[in-house]
Amino acid sequence: MVQQYSSNFFGVLSARAATPPSDASDLVSGNDHVFAAGETFNSASAGFVNVATNTLGVNSDTVQAGELLNFDYYRSNPVSNPASTSPPPRPDATIVGTDKAYADAINITIDQITDGEDVAVLLKLVNKTDSNDTTTTLLIANSASDYQSAGGGMKIVSIGTDDYDSAHYQIAGVQVMSSTEDVTGTGISLSTHGSVDLTATGMNYADTSDNDVFKIIKIDVITSTTINSDVDLNFAGQLIDGDADYANFDFDVHLEIDGVANLIGTPTQQTEAV
Helix, strand or coil, X not given: CEEEEECCEEEEEEEEECCCCCXXXXXXXXXXXXXXXXXXXXXXXXXXXXXXXXCEEECCCCECXXXXXXXXXXXXXXXXXXXXXXXXXXXXXXXXXXXXXXECEEEEEEECCXXXXXXXXXXXXXXXXXXXXXXXXXXXXCCHHHCEEEECCEEEEEECHHHCCCCCEEEEEEEEECCCCCCEEEEEECCCCCEEEECCCCCCCCCCCCCCCEEEEEEEEECCCCCCCCEEEEEEEEXXXXXXXXXXXXXXXXXXXXXXXXXXXXXXXXXXXX
């Protein structure tokens, strides 16, 4: 599914799902069950993205065992034959565009989740100066400190520039999962930035494989834009001493914003009372 947010920002939602009854083992990282930085997640089959209700989900209005939601960003519509719209479904639609767009931060609003349950968010990262340099970071929210209250029992998973190497990378997309199932390896705690061991078995809140189920209400994408714009300022007034002698001043400042702020003063003639 493609959604246009501005003239140069398109979001593409897609999904992968498990094939019952092997829900847990169908989720893989790379081609196996061991996650390593740089890999993305996959599951057994293509799923459909539910947008028919007030929530986003995979094959329903929830995200659950073995399912993942992809959300990728482009500067133009990347789907083949973009003039053809849905409904009806377009099973032949493919992603052909490569003109990526980037985000700096993301807020994911989630319902039907309790403090301590898991949300796994994989950031797809691209180097700011070399688009061939890509990697991934797996963030795990599984404690009360990882969530912000959104009211009505909803929670917000907020990912900011301090949660990844934002000095060198930007976010090109995300994968959202309710748990990492049988995948082992290491993720990063969203709130502490410490290591989180991915567990292949377990049914407790602290286990990343505990088959949590949640509903995604919305995903907010935050971007920043640098604009080169010059500014002209004028300062005028009087300087007055203790016995009322004064001097007028009137000068202009031209501020050039071109990566470096340069102040260029051009004072006019000043007069002093006698």
